[in-house]
Amino acid sequence: MTSSLEVDRVTVEYTAGAPVLRDVSVAAQAGRMLAVTGPSGAGKTTLLRAMAGVLRPVSGAVAVDGKPLRDRDDAVSRRVVLIPQDNGLATILTAGENVQVVLVANGFSPEDARRATAESLEHVGLSAQAGQLVEELSGGQQQRTAIARGLALSGAVLLADEVTSELDAANRARVLDLLRAEADRGACVVLATHDLEAAAACDAELHLLDGAAELVRA
Numbered sequence: 001m002t003s004s005l006e007v008d009r010v011t012v013e014y015t016a017g018a019p020v021l022r023d024v025s026v027a028a029q030a031g032r033m034l035a036v037t038g039p040s041g042a043g044k045t046t047l048l049r050a051m052a053g054v055l056r057p058v059s060g061a062v063a064v065d066g067k068p069l070r071d072r073d074d075a076v077s078r079r080v081v082l083i084p085q086d087n088g089l090a091t092i093l094t095a096g097e098n099v100q101v102v103l104v105a106n107g108f109s110p111e112d113a114r115r116a117t118a119e120s121l122e123h124v125g126l127s128a129q130a131g132q133l134v135e136e137l138s139g140g141q142q143q144r145t146a147i148a149r150g151l152a153l154s155g156a157v158l159l160a161d162e163v164t165s166e167l168d169a170a171n172r173a174r175v176l177d178l179l180r181a182e183a184d185r186g187a188c189v190v191l192a193t194h195d196l197e198a199a200a201a202c203d204a205e206l207h208l209l210d211g212a213a214e215l216v217r218a
């Protein structure tokens with residue numbers, strides 16, 4: 001089944017009366033990649049967190065398949081996957097454990113979780129690091145572990161926040177190919193990025209500036 005993600009006139013505030021996003025609307029469609037660009041502090045992470053159901057807008061709504069998201073639990077049950085900017089990995093677990101634990105928590109049997117973990121780490125080129133503690137991995141290897149974890153969940157919506165920032169050119173190209181493969185299997189992919197080449201690899205681009213959004217490429 002394919003899904004669509006609609007952001008309808010969303011305003012988000014961290015402090016009452018000081019919106020970080022103002023009246024932002026955009027739709028992300030199944031099978032396509034949407035880039036969210038803009039300078040540091042423009043609100044890219046805030047928008048992805050609202051899309052993920054982590055932040056509740058003060059007005060407007062985020063909907064998947066026309067049904068508004070209630071909160072993060074609702075978003076998880078509707079297969080909205082967020083790969084966060086800070087990776088969100090448990091540093092005292094291995095790369096493999098980080099992926100596997102999340103899969104089991106999402107209903108995979110231990111055997112399926114083991115298989116999907118091995119496949120996903122292989123896709124990002126980390127098979128040899130599966131048993132290594134996250135705190136022993138480089139920044140780019142940690143970033144790829146978080147990507148492997150997000151990809152393994154096979155979301156209907158995949159929200160990737162600055163997932164190429166620590167990667168060399170070859171790994172960046174590999175990750176963009178993997179995100180494209182997610183879109184090709186029917187996911188809505190949203191990529192927040194500073195990287196102009198990564199943005200150019202997407203089908204559409206939403207540019208944020210001072211909390212307002214403009215669709216610069218549809």
Ligand SMILES: Nc1ncnc2c1ncn2[C@@H]1O[C@H](COP(=O)(O)OP(=O)(O)OP(=O)(O)O)[C@@H](O)[C@H]1O
Pocket residue numbers: 014015020038039040041042043044045046047085194
């Ligand atoms: N938890 C928070 N509490 C208060 N203000 C916040 C919080 N998180 C972000 N902000 C503010 O919201 C604005 C947008 O931040 P956000 O992280 O969404 O920007 P960004 O475009 O992702 O930036 P970057 O490219 O540097 O990651 C910034 O002014 C930031 O200081």
